[in-house]
Amino acid sequence: MPVFALFVAVVVVCSEQLVESRFGAVGVAGMLLLSIGIKARNVTCSCVGAVMLALLLTQ
Numbered sequence: 001m002p003v004f005a006l007f008v009a010v011v012v013v014c015s016e017q018l019v020e021s022r023f024g025a026v027g028v029a030g031m032l033l034l035s036i037g038i039k040a041r042n043v044t045c046s047c048v049g050a051v052m053l054a055l056l057l058t059q
Contacts, residue, residue: 023056030056 012035019027030052037046 019053023053026052027056 016028016031019031023030030049032049034046034049034053037043037049
């Protein structure tokens with residue numbers, strides 16, 4: 001179980017670094033809103049984060 005938690009943490013950190021290097025601070029904010037919304041089961045927060053990332057991808 002600890003190995004799985006460590007693997008998930010590494011994947012999350014790597015994906016956040018990738019988003020930050022490619023999309024800057026707005027990408028980090030979108031990723032943060034999306035992850036907080038998923039963990040808190042808040043649909044509004046996760047939708048706002050997803051829309052922010054989708055807009056960054058389409059530019």
